[in-house]
Amino acid sequence: MITSEEDKTVLSEIFKLGRSLEKRTYVCLSHIQKIIDDNKGIQTSEYIMRSFISRNKCLMRNRKSRRNCKVCHMSKDLSELYHIYSKNVRIVLMVGCILSGTHSVKQAMDYTTNINAATCYSHRKESIDIIFEQLKIENKQEIFQCPVPVMGSLMDIAKNFDPNFTVDQFILAFNKLSMKRPNV
Known part of the structure; x- marks a missing residue:
């Protein structure tokens, strides 16, 4: 003013x-x-x-760059956001959001088609945790030993976004999502 x-x-x-x-x-x-x-x-x-x-x-x-989180639509400082450029990683993130009940398949579909999906670190962490819980694992290395039938429910959700999405793609994308690096 x-x-x-x-x-x-x-x-x-x-x-x-x-x-x-x-x-x-x-x-x-x-x-x-x-x-x-x-x-x-x-x-x-x-x-x-x-x-x-x-x-x-x-x-x-002194003005900081701000962007909207594409999951919760809140304006955040750029440093508080995790930038996801890979569609497969966005799919894995949305599988976690659907499992936690924060998104429907339709809402998640909009997110996965977004080219630059800036996301709060908290949403990333929540998705990782809910997928760990669903698979009954404690760290990301254990995902490699998960039998394919255990991954079935996650793959059913992921196939809503890409019918050709494979378990190997899911595992690779999940590992990228859980890396400390901020841009994937």
Whole structure:
């Protein structure tokens, strides 16, 4: 929100409004960034413009990149999200979400078709834990010893997304999901 009369004057001139701005003025941060970028190299003698740029430059520097988690749709800092680029890994994550009851097959279908699926670390962990629980295993190495019939219920869910999805693909994708690396 812009409250300073000096800032309102600067915005009126930049955006050529010709009228004074109302009492409660809201300006998008990207517009403030554009004003700062456009006037960065210009030597201006106007104190008001310099004041506006210096006050808002600090605001722009401290702004963190945010994205929405594609599972819970909450806005999070980029550092709090796990980026999943592999469709198979997204399928495994959604199998966990379906097992935990947070998603239906239709909701999960939308997620698996999303190219860049940023997901909270907590959803990743929940999916891994629920799959461990379903398979009655305690660590990811034990998944290699799981008999195919035990994996049957998980594969039934996974085949909703890709009818050609195999147990080997599931195991590989599960291992990628459970790695410490943030981007898969």
